[in-house]
Amino acid sequence: MWGLKFLRFLWCILAFLLFVIVVVAWGVEYVPGFLKAPWGNKLGGVGNLFGLLALYTAVIMTVIGVRLPLVERAFGLDRLIRFHTALGPLVLLFAIIHVIFRTLSFSASIGEKWSWDFLFQFFPYSWAISENALVAARWGLLVILLSVTAAKVARLSRGFIPFRIWKPLHSMIYYGIFTAFGHSLILASDVKRFPLLVPWAGLALVWGGCCVYRLNYLLQRSRNFRWFLEGVDYETHDVHTCRFIRPEGQGSFARRRPGQFMIIRMKSRLWGWSDPHPFTISCPPGSDSLCCTVKGVGSFSKKLRTCRPGTVFLCEGPYGIFTPDFEREKxxxxxxxxxxxxxxxxxxxxxxxxxxxxxxxxxxxxxxxxxxxxxxxxxxxxxxxxxxxxxxxxxxxxxxxxxxxxxxxxxxxxxxxxxxxxxxxxxxxxxxxxxxxxxxxxxxxxxxxxxxxxxxxxxxxxxxxxxxxx
Ligand SMILES: Cc1cc2nc3c(=O)[nH]c(=O)nc-3n(C[C@H](O)[C@H](O)[C@H](O)COP(=O)(O)OP(=O)(O)OC[C@H]3O[C@@H](n4cnc5c(N)ncnc54)[C@H](O)[C@@H]3O)c2cc1C
CATH class of the missing domain: 3.40.50.80 (Nucleotide-binding domain of ferredoxin-NADP reductase (FNR) module)
Structure with a gap:
């Protein structure tokens, strides 16, 4: 338990430190001479701060979203997902403020009040790399908007938008964040030098590392988490226990703790893997199979009741920190x-x-x-x-x-x-x-x-x- 608390504290400190580095680096670059600078530069500077904050929030959201085991172990996946969901709109808000300030800055620099051209140029006029970077970034912002909205609407409508539709839209956010990093490096001269290069490089490294981890995880997922339904036990009129086995051994579930849960998907010939559904692992650590005791409330949980032995499932986990410390809690x-x-x-x-x-x-x-x-x-x-x-x-x-x-x-x-x-x-x-x-x-x-x-x-x-x- 103390180990967990320490790990949680460590992650919070790291996240806070990264935030401080971002803000301090921006301050060192912009605060001296801020008051004397022309309006265009002032607005541009504030816009850049929000751009950096959008990048920072997007990176934290990615660290949480890719389910790094050490992060998951500290906070528990359910809490992380809630936090990840809350951060999405914040990324969008910071990105929009960044765009507004940059547009104002651009307009001021060409002597206009507000230049819409700058905002809505979605196709390049030339082959200049800077122009293409801006165009890509505009598409990136649209993609982030679409991605966050798709996830929000799916959640608020309680499954009205099927997982198969909103999840691919949501995954496009990786493109949005990539263009955010790319356009800032190409266009912003301040990001190319000390001190702003430090937070930019730090954020890019963390984000790149998370992407590589996730890609590797997805490539190996079918192999590492493939389980077979051994049988279904009928507990009550609407509750059933599904038992899963894996001939290669328990894999990551060998280190599971009581009270943890897994996320399961069923394989169908026509549709491939189904939507993911979380279920507590109801059998204790040490048992040969993985079990979940399920109440039939909707299509997936009811379907499990009539599933044939041998059906292939993807069981990911174990997740969660809902486990007592049996040493201390008596x-x-x-x-x-x-x-x-x-x-x-x-x-x-x-x-x-x-x-x-x-x-x-x-x-x-x-x-x-x-x-x-x-x-x-x-x-x-x-x-x-x-x-x-x-x-x-x-x-x-x-x-x-x-x-x-x-x-x-x-x-x-x-x-x-x-x-x-x-x-x-x-x-x-x-x-x-x-x-x-x-x-x-x-x-x-x-x-x-x-x-x-x-x-x-x-x-x-x-x-x-x-x-x-x-
Ligand atoms: C950490 C965790 C552990 C769990 N462990 C178990 C377990 O051990 N046993 C068990 O039976 N269940 C467990 N659940 C719940 C289980 O995941 C869901 O009941 C199951 O995924 C429902 O899928 P479905 O397709 O059968 O139903 P769905 O058709 O998806 O939904 C069933 C009902 O829930 C409503 N609903 C759907 N989405 C939401 C939402 N976001 N907010 C509020 N209501 C919604 C629907 O309107 C519908 O009435 C657990 C959930 C979590 C998060």
């Missing part, structure tokens, strides 16, 4: 809503298989008893050791005396309603408790509030996993 409190149980299943199985000396209290909200996954296995857990305690909270099905009688031997506690403060107070031992929450967003919000109120735990101390990336 009193684990897991709070799950519905299918949000999957990371906890993997953690509890891991604790059992490795006889880890921790106490686990699982409080799990479901609509009805028929929705409970791994019922018998959990019952065996609680009966085998008093370190496990499982509380089922049912929101829709009435818990009758008959039901209590029938389940008396199973070792569970039963509560009616939602996971409220009074349920938590009744079952949780707050001494050195580490809280983990996974479930739908409204449930998480409520549970976080209750934990804060009942146990006075600050929100930063409660670890949570959302089953959506945004």
């Amino acid at each position: 009193n684990l409190v897991f709070i799950a809503g519905g299918i949000g149980i999957t990371p906890f299943l993997s953690m509890m199985r891991y604790v059992r298989d490795n006889s880890i000396p921790v106490s686990v209290t699982l409080i799990w909200g479901n609509r009805a008893k028929k929705d409970i996954v791994a019922y018998s296995e959990l019952s065996r857990f609680v009966k085998s050791s008093d370190r496990f305690r499982v509380v089922h909270v049912l929101s829709e099905q009435k818990i009758t005396d008959k039901m209590r009688e029938e389940t008396a031997e199973d070792g569970f506690f039963w509560e009616q309603g939602l996971v409220t403060g009074s349920v938590l107070k009744k079952y949780v031992n707050p001494d050195n408790a580490s809280f983990y929450v996974c479930g739908p967003a409204p449930m998480q919000k409520m549970v976080m509030r209750e934990i804060r109120q009942v146990f006075k735990v600050p929100p930063g101390k409660i670890r949570r996993e959302l089953f959506v990336f945004y």
